[in-house]
Amino acid sequence: MALLEKLKTFMGGVHPPEHKELSENIPFEKMPVPKEIFIPLSQHIGKPANALVKKGSEVKAGTVVAESSGFISAPIHSSVAGKVTKIASGANLSGYSKEGIIIKPDEEQETEKMSLLNPATITPEEIRNRVKEAGIVGQGGAAFPTFVKLTPPKGAQIEYIILNGCECEPYLTRDFRFMIEMPEKVVSGLKLIMKALNVDRGVIGIESNKPEAAKKINEAIKGDPTLSVEVLETKYPQGAEKMLIKAITNREVPPGRLPLDVGCVIQNIGTAVAVHDAVAEGTAGYTAALTVTGKGIMNPKNLLVPVGTSIGEVIEYCGGLNEDAIKVIAGGPMMGFAQHDMSAPVTKATSGILVLTKEEVNNTEETACLRCGKCVEVCPLGLLPTRLSRLSQLEKYEEADEIGITVCMECGSCTYTCPANIPLVQWIRLGKQAVIKLQRENKTA
């Protein structure tokens, strides 16, 4: 590439230190079966699944233990062979207690697989059914059931399937490892998603800080004219749906609308791998691929973890915390959630466990707003973070709604850049929840 050639990107955004070096060269490792598994019935956006097992039920890895309870829902499979000991409420990564199935694993692990299907001859309907049966959910954070994304409304015109290979959250490297270690599966999953939606244009967006991943994926594409790799500027949040669409297609998703409205469907790299595994290997979505990293963990790793394993057990498997560790986050540092209960289990969409030290956490005190406008400059959606945060603090929800609080994607760029250390996104998130609640109440009334 010519030195002066500009990489595609979006307006705004920030450049936090990447820290990928802690784990990017560590291949995936399969974590052994833990002492106990707690599988939450709600691991996706939408209705929680309904438990199909009870105390004493015997299951294998891959047995369906909870069925989908509506269109936006997904079945759940056991991640181990063992005996159900209880259906109970327990800690969850969201911070709220949630109901789930507790399983004591057997010493001998048996697996139950779905039938194998041929990716070359499978029909679109068979792909959708298999993705539904396998309980696959989006692995980019929101955990939206993938089957629903593969079932667009009648008349929808889709031109692009875009795979998000940006992994723009600092520290996380699991998508990078997927692209390096199994590029053929990534490409096969993308082709299956394209077939399910009858689309003949697939693009994999990869940030410029991952040239090795772009090379591997380009090799796996093998000159297929329907596929291409787009190398994008390394900038947070390049992997957010709207930013990815803008960078790759130059289309803008209007506030309150979906990627589908501009002819695009976005999927995560891990989701493509899960679709391939469900079709070609008969494996359901009961393993979480995640990066355990940060300067507070003894041995950073990229792990394949049985869903339902506690984050405490995952941390222990990585050698435990070192003496400087002060904060555990589920996910990345920009959009992840701080954890206080180490018994909370890993779910299908957990992408990372990050352990930060004092040196990595910003402990500077909050001061008054300096009116510097930096938060406005970096907001990729052109919002007014300082105003939204203030209105949320004052509980002026109607006004906040009028200036687009619900449009905020909670990327945290504003908080990251604020020299006064105002927790802008935290206030905006609270205000957004209140506005959505009000909207629902008004609708019901």
Ligand code: SF4
């Ligand atoms: S207001 Fe929302 S979308 Fe804009 S930078 Fe802040 S968190 Fe991101």
Ligand code: SF4
């Ligand atoms: S970045 Fe912080 S200090 Fe600057 S205007 Fe926004 S809220 Fe105020």
